[in-house]
Amino acid sequence: MITEIALDFAQEVAAHAPELYQPIGVVEPIHTLDAFDETTLAQYCRDGYVAIEDAFTAEEIQEAKDGLNDLVMGKREGFTGIQFESQARELLPSLGLENRLDAVRKFWKFVEYEPRLDAMARNPRLLRVLELILGETPVMFQDMALIKPPKIGVEKPWHQDQAYFDYPLGTRIVGVWIALDAATVENGCMRLLPGLHREGPKLHFKRRDWQICDAEMMGLHPLAAPLRPGGLLLFDGLLPHGTPTNSSPHRRRAVQFHYRNESAQKTSSEDRLAIFGSEGKDVSC
Ligand SMILES: O=C(O)CCC(=O)C(=O)O
DSSP: OOOOOOOOBOOOOOOOOGGGGOOSEEOOOEESGGGOOHHHHHHHHHHSEEEEETOSOHHHHHHHHHHHHHHHTTOSTTOOOEEEOGGGTTTGGGSOGGGGGGGEEEEESOTTTOHHHHHHHTOHHHHHHHHHHHSSOEEEEEEEEEOOOTTTBOOEEEEOGGGGSOOOTTOOEEEEEEESSOBOTTTTOEEEOTTGGGGOOOOBEESSSEEOOHHHHTTOOOEEEOBOTTOEEEEETTOOEEEOOBOSSSOOOEEEEEEEETTOOOOOHHHHHHHHBOTTSOOOO
């Protein structure tokens, strides 16, 4: 059965300065999830991230893409977590149902509707690595996918993921970002700043998104994390990261899951904003 998808479009946002995402080098991935060991864990703790090639097979990646396609084609009754790119307003009517992914900005809360994406989040090889990092049973608490379609994919400004989550500082949070297409410097692969998670929380401002001030990030020296399809990036909830626009003709689909340690307790949004929020702190950006 096909259901009608509500057309929710993202707000239009200003362009970013290209030099905000100019990488000085690229990350060096390890090969396969099974290769993640104590040495890799030490590297993760020091740098705040680890990239892993060939974490998922070509079949698993195809299943995930098919899952996203079914979501945007309206094949999952009751699913509403889709936002389209603001620039897709004109494009969307001309796209057939099967090409609608090329207009999507983001999906969220899909695992309960799409078993193939749920299976990805519960992959045992991935959960073994997460348990090593978290020191406890991992609990997935957020599922999301930023699609960054060709030509119109917008920026995700520099931020720390923990600024979005109501968990107190000290909670172990790991983001898992999985490439479904080749993620390249040109089509908007991840940029990150190795080791900066150890500097702790940074103030976030409402600008093009809930983000770290451009002035604070300008002139720093990010690495880019190009990945083949099936590669993934694991990163700490306090690691500053972001992605530029995709003005290339190539797709850059990805899904991400966030995990916490099982015993973590929630905090309030007020407590989170007292740490990460800029409001009332007499600072400008
Ligand atoms: O997929 C992207 O472009 C960025 C994702 C990201 O950094 C996030 O949502 O935290």
